[in-house]
Amino acid sequence: MSAIILFLGVIAVIVGWWLSQQRLTAKPWLEQGPMDDFPGTGAIALPAAKIGLGVFLAVAGCLFTLVISAYSMRMNMADWRTLPVPKLLWFNTGVLVLSSIALQWAHVAARRNDIDGVILGLLAGGASALTFLAGQLLAWQQLRVAGYFVASNPANSFFYLITAVHGLHLMGGLAALGRATAKTWRGAEMVQVRLSVELCTIYWHFLLLVWLVLLGLLTGWTDNVVDICRRLLT
Amino acid sequence: MVDIPYEAIADVPRAEVPDVELYHPKSWVTKYVFSQDAKVIAVQYALTASAIGLVALVLSWLMRLQLGFPGTFSFIDPNQYLQFITMHGMIMVIFLLTALFLGGFGNYLIPLMVGARDMVFPYVNMLSYWVYLLAVLVLASSFFAPGGPTGAGWTLYPPQAILAGTPGGEDWGIILMLASLILFIIGFTMGGLNYVVTVLQARTRGMTLMRLPLTVWGIFTATVMALLAFPALFVASVMMLLDRLLGTSFFMPTLVEMGQLTKYGGGSPLLFQHLFWFFGHPEVYIVALPAFGIVSDLISTHARKNIFGYRMMVWAIVAIGALSFVVWAHHMYVSGMYPYFGFFFATTTLIIAIPTAIKVYNWVLTLWRGDIHLTVPMLFALGFIITFVNGGLTGLFLGNVVVDVPLSATMFVVAHFHMVMGVAPILVVLGGIYHWYPKVTGRMLNEVLGTFHFWVTFLGAYMIFFPMHYLGLLGVPRRYYELGDAAFIPPSAHTLNAFISVVALTVGFAQMVFLFNLAWSLFRGKPSGDNPWRATTLEWQTPETPPGHGNWGKELPVVYRWAYDYSVPGAAQDFIPQNQPPAVQSLHGARP
Numbered sequence: 001m002s003a004i005i006l007f008l009g010v011i012a013v014i015v016g017w018w019l020s021q022q023r024l025t026a027k028p029w030l031e032q033g034p035m036d037d038f039p040g041t042g043a044i045a046l047p048a049a050k051i052g053l054g055v056f057l058a059v060a061g062c063l064f065t066l067v068i069s070a071y072s073m074r075m076n077m078a079d080w081r082t083l084p085v086p087k088l089l090w091f092n093t094g095v096l097v098l099s100s101i102a103l104q105w106a107h108v109a110a111r112r113n114d115i116d117g118v119i120l121g122l123l124a125g126g127a128s129a130l131t132f133l134a135g136q137l138l139a140w141q142q143l144r145v146a147g148y149f150v151a152s153n154p155a156n157s158f159f160y161l162i163t164a165v166h167g168l169h170l171m172g173g174l175a176a177l178g179r180a181t182a183k184t185w186r187g188a189e190m191v192q193v194r195l196s197v198e199l200c201t202i203y204w205h206f207l208l209l210v211w212l213v214l215l216g217l218l219t220g221w222t223d224n225v226v227d228i229c230r231r232l233l234t
Numbered sequence: 235m236v237d238i239p240y241e242a243i244a245d246v247p248r249a250e251v252p253d254v255e256l257y258h259p260k261s262w263v264t265k266y267v268f269s270q271d272a273k274v275i276a277v278q279y280a281l282t283a284s285a286i287g288l289v290a291l292v293l294s295w296l297m298r299l300q301l302g303f304p305g306t307f308s309f310i311d312p313n314q315y316l317q318f319i320t321m322h323g324m325i326m327v328i329f330l331l332t333a334l335f336l337g338g339f340g341n342y343l344i345p346l347m348v349g350a351r352d353m354v355f356p357y358v359n360m361l362s363y364w365v366y367l368l369a370v371l372v373l374a375s376s377f378f379a380p381g382g383p384t385g386a387g388w389t390l391y392p393p394q395a396i397l398a399g400t401p402g403g404e405d406w407g408i409i410l411m412l413a414s415l416i417l418f419i420i421g422f423t424m425g426g427l428n429y430v431v432t433v434l435q436a437r438t439r440g441m442t443l444m445r446l447p448l449t450v451w452g453i454f455t456a457t458v459m460a461l462l463a464f465p466a467l468f469v470a471s472v473m474m475l476l477d478r479l480l481g482t483s484f485f486m487p488t489l490v491e492m493g494q495l496t497k498y499g500g501g502s503p504l505l506f507q508h509l510f511w512f513f514g515h516p517e518v519y520i521v522a523l524p525a526f527g528i529v530s531d532l533i534s535t536h537a538r539k540n541i542f543g544y545r546m547m548v549w550a551i552v553a554i555g556a557l558s559f560v561v562w563a564h565h566m567y568v569s570g571m572y573p574y575f576g577f578f579f580a581t582t583t584l585i586i587a588i589p590t591a592i593k594v595y596n597w598v599l600t601l602w603r604g605d606i607h608l609t610v611p612m613l614f615a616l617g618f619i620i621t622f623v624n625g626g627l628t629g630l631f632l633g634n635v636v637v638d639v640p641l642s643a644t645m646f647v648v649a650h651f652h653m654v655m656g657v658a659p660i661l662v663v664l665g666g667i668y669h670w671y672p673k674v675t676g677r678m679l680n681e682v683l684g685t686f687h688f689w690v691t692f693l694g695a696y697m698i699f700f701p702m703h704y705l706g707l708l709g710v711p712r713r714y715y716e717l718g719d720a721a722f723i724p725p726s727a728h729t730l731n732a733f734i735s736v737v738a739l740t741v742g743f744a745q746m747v748f749l750f751n752l753a754w755s756l757f758r759g760k761p762s763g764d765n766p767w768r769a770t771t772l773e774w775q776t777p778e779t780p781p782g783h784g785n786w787g788k789e790l791p792v793v794y795r796w797a798y799d800y801s802v803p804g805a806a807q808d809f810i811p812q813n814q815p816p817a818v819q820s821l822h823g824a825r826p
Binding site: 001015019025027032043044048051062066067070073074079153157158 | 354355423426427430431434435436437438441442443444445458461462465466468469472473476480481482483484497500501502505508509512540544545548549552556559560794795796798799816
């Protein structure tokens with residue numbers, strides 16, 4: 001469970017930093033008035049949707065970290081046998097990187113009020129994300145053909161579970177992306193388009209980051225890092 | 235005190251926070267059924283939670299009938315007894331208490347108390363309720379499924395939870411339970427995002443964090459915790475569902491059942507326990523923190539005195555929230571662990587007593603020399619303090635490894651957690667309902683019935699659970715259908731069990747008086763006016779009672795002071811509402 005404790009530690013630092021800006025040492029019983037004279041005490045000025053996404057990323061991050069925690073706990077048992085990760089995953093990773101880049105492109109275009117660029121970026125991002133999902137399904141198929149079924153070994157079960165959880169999150173993102181694209185297509189106000197595209201981009205980068213961590217774990221090339229962390233913690 | 239001249243604040247613009255674009259219902263259905271108004275959603279949550287809670291109450295009666303008079307009721311067999319235990323526990327902890335505090339009180343009070351028009355994502359908030367309702371229906375459907383509901387115990391420990399020997403293990407019971415939990419968590423996450431972001435972003439002008447009523451602090455912190463803790467239950471439920479449906483072995487070791495080698499192998503039951511309790515312990519505080527917050531407001535309002543040590547109260551809430559994430563393994567002492575881990579978790583568990591004790595002292599010091607009005611909400615609040623101290627003290631026993639190991643599977647644990655997270659939060663729920671019912675309906679609950687309800691519930695709860703501690707110390711095990719003729723259990727223990735059962739049934743029926751009161755007062759109760767308790771917080775300052783759609787009429791309120799200006803020396807009244815400008819109060823002592 002050290003992964004989740006570390007994750008919560010990071011969350012605690014963020015929450016602690018935010019709370020430290022909120023004058024928690026104030027003596028509210030002595031302060032009357034509309035409060036404009038006291039700095040840093042108002043509601044957050046960011047759009048609600050953006051804060052909402054931030055909170056959701058913390059929840060999703062928690063979910064992925066718990067899966068990782070469970071995976072690494074099981075991995076440490078003596079009878080653990082990793083399954084060979086299909087080469088296709090590397091191609092899929094490349095496609096997901098492209099997807100993130102395309103959305104970043106759309107984000108930049110939105111800031112420049114370039115509607116065509118936004119739509120192009122969103123479509124390219126959506127298409128490559130779909131390709132990634134198709135690639136993941138193909139990887140499952142390859143494993144199945146090679147005899148690595150979901151229930152035949154704990155490592156297999158974890159592999160299918162981890163990729164499925166990530167894929168489902170991406171599918172949720174695609175629904176939001178579809179809405180953002182439709183909104184842009186219909187010619188919504190630029191302020192709204194900018195916000196929607198920015199939220200999608202943040203979510204995409206988050207899922208890319210999560211995928212890179214998961215891939216590192218599944219392929220075993222972060223084993224050394226994990227080992228070092230574990231030694232530091234114990 | 236800072237005294238700002240009236241002229242200086244007279245031209246304060248009314249609303250700086252951008253108004254939420256409200257969805258205006260167009261028909262009866264969108265107003266009362268698929269409503270996006272947090273107040274309607276709150277009532278929907280509360281009614282659904284109470285309905286399924288009543289089912290759990292009936293289950294507890296059935297259990298008590300069996301325990302008090304074993305062999306008398308032929309319609310209760312051992313399997314059913316286990317099913318009753320499981321469903322009672324899960325419903326009470328998750329589908330009643332969590333949903334009622336966060337979905338019910340949270341939805342109603344957060345927007346009103348922070349001075350917002352509604353939650354920030356009303357549509358998602360509506361979805362949250364409907365997914366919750368679906369979760370409740372899926373859970374309830376397991377009573378009618380082949381094999382009945384699961385009987386795995388509310389902790390659902392594998393491997394037994396999904397094996398044929400456990401009721402519902404190889405039938406639909408466990409599948410429906412896990413599906414229902416997964417749905418609940420999805421629904422809760424939607425609601426939770428709303429509660430957190432509304433507190434962060436939609437507070438009205440002047441409502442700084444340190445001016446929030448402690449109710450909002452409690453609900454806010456509990457929601458943050460729930461958002462971080464529920465994923466653990468989600469992961470555990472999904473993995474166990476895969477074990478049951480696809481035959482994976484996340485939690486299932488190689489084992490022989492009824493002489494047959496099962497298809498499972500290589501899983502770790504301990505992994506489930508870690509995930510479950512990583513959620514399970516914070517869950518205790520997810521229920522307790524809103525109760526702490528609400529009870530602080532009840533005590534301050536009904537003792538006509540500012541809350542003692544407001545800052546300490548806030549810090550303690552945050553500290554308890556943080557600490558509760560590093561104590562989970564104290565539920566697993568008997569599962570076996572490296573001794574130093576036991577030491578670590580026992581220490582963190584005992585450390586939580588410090589912020590908790592600070593809160594208890596502050597409640598008592600708030601009462602000290604207060605102008606205590608023994609209204610029904612106040613009675614429940616006082617009942618809570620005593621009960622929480624009682625339950626908390628036995629927690630100190632159980633937090634120690636050497637004391638916990640012999641007591642862990644006995645009635646002592648049952649008595650402990652019922653006091654601390656059953657009776658105590660329920661007393662706050664009831665007190666909260668008596669307190670805010672006038673705002674929700676515009677009518678007061680009947681006080682005579684309320685006082686009767688309090689005394690029967692309060693005294694009854696003690697007659698049920700105090701003897702249960704003693705049974706636990708005798709060694710009477712929990713989860714047993716029948717005690718049989720064990721040498722270490724004296725005949726008096728059986729008599730005591732019968733006594734507990736009789737009291738439990740009585741207390742259960744007393745709740746019907748409460749339900750009657752709720753229904754009767756809705757039509758016949760005394761009209762309450764806007765602010766019957768003469769309280770300071772914003773929800774009592776709405777232009778209409780019950781508050782209309784959008785809560786505040788044309789303009790959002792501006793907040794000038796903290797939430798606890800009771801009995802301020804020199805003020806004309808013994809309370810000053812949060813939205814009353816300082817100079818007006820000092821000059822005229824009247825409400826704006």
